[in-house]
Amino acid sequence: MSTKKCLFGMAVFAIIAMGFTACSQVLSPEESSVTVQLPGESGGRAYTEAEKSGFAYTVTLTGPGGRTVTAEASAGKAVTFGGLVKGLWLVEVRALNGDKESVAYGSDTVTVTAGNNRALVKMGEIIYSLTQLKGAIDDAKAGDTLYIGSDIEFTGFIEILKNLTFSSLGDYTLSRGSAHPNELFQIGSETVTFKAEGTNTLTLDGKSNPNIKKPLISLNSGATLVLGNGSVLQNNEVVVSDPLGVSGGAVYCKNGKVVVSGGIIRDNINLANNKEGGGFYLEDSEFTMTSGAIYGNTAETGGGLHLINSGFTMTGGEIYGNTANTTSAGRGGGVYIKNTGLSAGDPARIITISGGSVYGNHTFANGGGFYIDNSGRAQDAVVISGGAIYNNIVAGSSGAGGGIRLNNSAKFTMSGGAVYRNQADEGGGMYVTNVSSFTMTGGHICRNLLSGGGTTGGGLYIASSTISIPSPKKGEIKENSSQNVRLDYGVTGDTTGIAVGGENGESDICSMAH
Numbered sequence: 001m002s003t004k005k006c007l008f009g010m011a012v013f014a015i016i017a018m019g020f021t022a023c024s025q026v027l028s029p030e031e032s033s034v035t036v037q038l039p040g041e042s043g044g045r046a047y048t049e050a051e052k053s054g055f056a057y058t059v060t061l062t063g064p065g066g067r068t069v070t071a072e073a074s075a076g077k078a079v080t081f082g083g084l085v086k087g088l089w090l091v092e093v094r095a096l097n098g099d100k101e102s103v104a105y106g107s108d109t110v111t112v113t114a115g116n117n118r119a120l121v122k123m124g125e126i127i128y129s130l131t132q133l134k135g136a137i138d139d140a141k142a143g144d145t146l147y148i149g150s151d152i153e154f155t156g157f158i159e160i161l162k163n164l165t166f167s168s169l170g171d172y173t174l175s176r177g178s179a180h181p182n183e184l185f186q187i188g189s190e191t192v193t194f195k196a197e198g199t200n201t202l203t204l205d206g207k208s209n210p211n212i213k214k215p216l217i218s219l220n221s222g223a224t225l226v227l228g229n230g231s232v233l234q235n236n237e238v239v240v241s242d243p244l245g246v247s248g249g250a251v252y253c254k255n256g257k258v259v260v261s262g263g264i265i266r267d268n269i270n271l272a273n274n275k276e277g278g279g280f281y282l283e284d285s286e287f288t289m290t291s292g293a294i295y296g297n298t299a300e301t302g303g304g305l306h307l308i309n310s311g312f313t314m315t316g317g318e319i320y321g322n323t324a325n326t327t328s329a330g331r332g333g334g335v336y337i338k339n340t341g342l343s344a345g346d347p348a349r350i351i352t353i354s355g356g357s358v359y360g361n362h363t364f365a366n367g368g369g370f371y372i373d374n375s376g377r378a379q380d381a382v383v384i385s386g387g388a389i390y391n392n393i394v395a396g397s398s399g400a401g402g403g404i405r406l407n408n409s410a411k412f413t414m415s416g417g418a419v420y421r422n423q424a425d426e427g428g429g430m431y432v433t434n435v436s437s438f439t440m441t442g443g444h445i446c447r448n449l450l451s452g453g454g455t456t457g458g459g460l461y462i463a464s465s466t467i468s469i470p471s472p473k474k475g476e477i478k479e480n481s482s483q484n485v486r487l488d489y490g491v492t493g494d495t496t497g498i499a500v501g502g503e504n505g506e507s508d509i510c511s512m513a514h
Contacts, residue, residue, distance in 0.1 A: 055095045063089040084112050093121050102126050105147045105169060140164060148172045148202055154184050161188040167195050168202035175205040181213040189222030196230025206236030213242040221255035227263025237269040247274050248281030249297055258282060260289040267296040275299055277306030278322055288313045300325040302336030303361060309341045311349040316356045324363035332371035333361030333392055339375040348379035354386040361392045367405035368392030368422055374409035381411040394424035397452050401431035411437045418444040425454035427461035428480060435465040440475035448480045457486030464490035473499035
């Protein structure tokens with residue numbers, strides 16, 4: 001049992017109105033005010049009524065323009081704030097014990113409009129030690145939030161078998177102890193979220209331990225990992241081979257889901273255990289990125305991410321400065337995707353890019369930004385409708401696909417986005433083979449370079465494929481070195497719609513200075 005009990009389910013009700021100046025006296029709820037009743041209802045493994053009555057409560061409201069109002073009260077008392085302007089207000093409540101130590105926290109946001117409004121604050125335990133963290137996880141209910149209130153060093157992994165959220169109240173770190181070579185967390189078939197309150201950070205840090213054998217987090221079948229705003233996974237260097245080890249510098253996921261929505265994954269390495277995925281390794285899984293950053297990671301294949309028989313969706317965020325080792329095996333400086341093992345009965349695995357940026361990644365052999373070896377199944381399409389893939393480099397002689405190396409796909413569609421200023425010996429922008437349907441109805445492939453004396457397809461190299469870039473001219477391929485498009489052996493289709501100036505003339509990404 002942990003020494004500090006949690007207030008899971010404690011409800012703090014706030015009645016919101018507006019119009020009067022700030023006041024300290026208690027107003028009628030019908031007047032323009034916020035009223036918070038303490039401590040409210042409780043549920044889960046709660047403090048006793050006697051314990052709660054001994055706590056002091058700090059209530060803080062932060063609103064438009066950074067205006068902050070704070071009040072303190074004891075259990076059973078109401079706190080009223082007046083004079084609130086219209087807009088979004090953050091309501092925060094802290095419970096303090098007799099030693100003035102924060103033992104629980106909760107927050108909610110309320111949009112103040114005319115009339116009465118109501119906020120519900122659910123409080124969770126504040127964690128200060130590894131022992132307390134283990135006890136709180138054991139005693140928590142599904143859906144609870146645990147708040148990190150201190151740096152914590154791990155001496156072993158923690159298994160999570162319920163839906164939980166971990167949120168930091170400061171810039172705190174969960175770090176790997178020098179004698180601990182395995183994960184920090186193993187997640188069962190549940191959803192676990194890591195994030196931080198406000199502008200704080202919650203960092204999972206491998207500490208560049210020279211004995212590391214496994215990633216920071218492993219997901220088992222059915223699990224979902226969400227890396228929210230303020231979460232950071234860093235400095236995990238997997239360099240020691242282990243017969244029971246798994247791939248991925250920071251995260252390993254099989255038959256699960258990973259969502260990066262504001263998180264940062266940086267400076268991780270996987271040069272053992274198949275050397276796959278400097279940041280992430282996913283197999284039979286789904287990866288989604290809406291915001292955040294993946295950078296400075298290293299592996300032999302998939303510097304940032306390595307996906308096997310998995311789907312990939314990117315609507316925002318950045319993948320940059322990752323490296324697939326500078327050897328002949330190096331593929332996918334930013335992202336490596338190999339879906340050749342999918343069978344007829346497996347679910348569709350779509351590769352979708354509609355936003356975000358993939359740039360400044362490096363590899364030696366193939367695919368500076370993306371290396372994609374698809375299944376060939378009709379349902380496993382590659383779709384680009386937005387985003388930017390630029391300044392990626394394939395450094396080796398005969399290296400192919402500075403921006404994208406694509407092979408064996410039933411369908412590729414590009415209706416937007418841009419592939420520009422990438423470099424490779426062949427296919428400076430894109431190198432495409434064995435694609436049944438390559439369609440380009442928009443977007444830009446421009447200003448890509450052939451390096452190392454290459455002469456084959458500065459913008460697009462395509463072979464053994466059917467291409468469709470029909471009129472009217474919308475798809476833009478221009479200003480690439482040597483030749484814009486190289487149609488090599490076995491190519492059929494329509495290229496009449498390749499635009500010299502593009503749909504928007506000179507008002508496009510190709511004509512801008514970058």
